[in-house]
Amino acid sequence: MNGLDLLGPQQRGLFIGGTWRDAAGGKRLDVIDPADGSVLTDVADGSVADAVDALDAAVAAQASWATTPPRERGEILRTAFSLVTGRAEQFAHLMSLEMGKTVAEAEGEVAYGAEFFRWYSEEAVRIHGRWMQAPGGGSRLLTIKKPVGPCLFITPWNFPLAMGTRKIGPAIAAGCTMVVKPASQTPLTMLALAAVLEEAGLPAGVLNVVTTSHTGEFSQTLQADDRLRKVSFTGSTGVGRVLVRQSADQLQRLSMELGGNAPFLVFEDADVDAAVDGAMVAKMRNMGEACTAANRFLVHRSVAQEFADKLGKRMGGLTVGRGQDTGVDVGPLIDERAVETVSQLVTDAVHDGATVVCGGAVPDGPGYFYPPTVLLDVPVESEINVQEIFGPVAPITTFEGEADAIRLANDTEYGLASYVYTRDLARTIRLAEALEFGMVGVNTGLISNPAAPFGGVKSSGFGREGGFEGIEEYLETTYVALPGG
Numbered sequence: 001m002n003g004l005d006l007l008g009p010q011q012r013g014l015f016i017g018g019t020w021r022d023a024a025g026g027k028r029l030d031v032i033d034p035a036d037g038s039v040l041t042d043v044a045d046g047s048v049a050d051a052v053d054a055l056d057a058a059v060a061a062q063a064s065w066a067t068t069p070p071r072e073r074g075e076i077l078r079t080a081f082s083l084v085t086g087r088a089e090q091f092a093h094l095m096s097l098e099m100g101k102t103v104a105e106a107e108g109e110v111a112y113g114a115e116f117f118r119w120y121s122e123e124a125v126r127i128h129g130r131w132m133q134a135p136g137g138g139s140r141l142l143t144i145k146k147p148v149g150p151c152l153f154i155t156p157w158n159f160p161l162a163m164g165t166r167k168i169g170p171a172i173a174a175g176c177t178m179v180v181k182p183a184s185q186t187p188l189t190m191l192a193l194a195a196v197l198e199e200a201g202l203p204a205g206v207l208n209v210v211t212t213s214h215t216g217e218f219s220q221t222l223q224a225d226d227r228l229r230k231v232s233f234t235g236s237t238g239v240g241r242v243l244v245r246q247s248a249d250q251l252q253r254l255s256m257e258l259g260g261n262a263p264f265l266v267f268e269d270a271d272v273d274a275a276v277d278g279a280m281v282a283k284m285r286n287m288g289e290a291c292t293a294a295n296r297f298l299v300h301r302s303v304a305q306e307f308a309d310k311l312g313k314r315m316g317g318l319t320v321g322r323g324q325d326t327g328v329d330v331g332p333l334i335d336e337r338a339v340e341t342v343s344q345l346v347t348d349a350v351h352d353g354a355t356v357v358c359g360g361a362v363p364d365g366p367g368y369f370y371p372p373t374v375l376l377d378v379p380v381e382s383e384i385n386v387q388e389i390f391g392p393v394a395p396i397t398t399f400e401g402e403a404d405a406i407r408l409a410n411d412t413e414y415g416l417a418s419y420v421y422t423r424d425l426a427r428t429i430r431l432a433e434a435l436e437f438g439m440v441g442v443n444t445g446l447i448s449n450p451a452a453p454f455g456g457v458k459s460s461g462f463g464r465e466g467g468f469e470g471i472e473e474y475l476e477t478t479y480v481a482l483p484g485g
Ligand code: NAP
Pocket: 154, 155, 156, 157, 158, 159, 163, 181, 182, 183, 184, 185, 212, 213, 215, 216, 219, 220, 234, 235, 236, 237, 239, 240, 242, 256, 257, 258, 259, 260, 290, 291, 292, 388, 416, 456, 460
């Protein structure tokens, strides 16, 4: 068993209108194993004509899906949750192969990702409007919730399953149909997920998956179509901006889950050992290739050396290797460009005056590996503190007081995740209110939870995924004015 067995030969094609088929031009797209650069398999390389076919299918299915009883929609999600969970090991292997993360990490993502199906199977039956008497008496106000309509979902390569289920789960629950375009580097997990939803009884056309390398044309064509009503995107801020611009003509509803530059604050009163435990999770989850990854470690001067020594020992002790091998803690990065970017950021930080506590050198090939690295005394203005690292590097910068810490933490265009380590409750409240981020983790390095509203502010985007809030992204409100009795 290596996970590829989740997909039959046909299922490496496009999934449109309930049928698996080849791309219109017959083109294929290679899927690369980041552990050695070899070709794992290939998938259909959908054309723009295929994209339009997929939207046609979604539009055709919309009316009947919107009127399918909520309980039926929920039951399909609940069945899909059970199927994914029952095949967790295969899904984890498949994801590890195409993306590089260890199988243990991938199992964690399967559990997390599947939970969006369970959560939204429960939310499908709790969609409701409200009824009230107008404040002045007389008329009555009624609101009705309706599905937004056909959606386009574009997902990144770093969490190939969970970034899909976070959108597909609430959309199915709300009664929306959809076209999904997974990242070209990790299409296999999404295809396996489509196969599961088909098996769970999802009607033809509700979910359509198009793998394609014609990414720009694909989104331009679909967003120019007035039948598409919503775009939900997870990926880089640069691409997010393109999609927001493209939405202007048809005024599509948008959810934008974009990049991050999370601060990880350690105060002088923190439990340093607990902070190191939390840092290992916040930094090393997904080899640092996470939008929530702690990017800037801001540590009070009095505990910075202790924190750096302890974190360096833990990070330096991790085993780097192929994600499917036993005993491996850290897999490869996604591609060579990622290694070059991370390596350049480290080189520049050292040039700016940082000290290497551990790691810092690219190993010989094959594969796209970068070692866990800790840097101390990184100047605030160093590029590694400005841009998303997306790799296993922890830069530590020191601060003197709380106001200084808050100023440094907020000094970024991004506003997704942030982390705080302190034992002072009053300080915790001050920080939660002062930090300009969509999420604040207090004495924890793990904030993602399907029941919580995940999302950012500023250049990290807008909209929320998960929790009660997540389904609202797929619902419109109709207000009905009624005369009083
Ligand atoms: P990316 O380059 O923006 O790609 C994401 C997706 O967008 C891929 O499917 C990509 O397709 C597609 N894409 C690229 N250009 C497009 C265009 N013009 N029109 C339509 N689609 C287009 O990002 P990435 O490198 O895969 O992912 C890393 C980024 O995602 C990081 O910035 C990370 O912080 C962010 N992220 C955010 C969250 C969150 O919830 N906020 C979660 C995870 C990741 P191709 O693969 O075909 O290029």
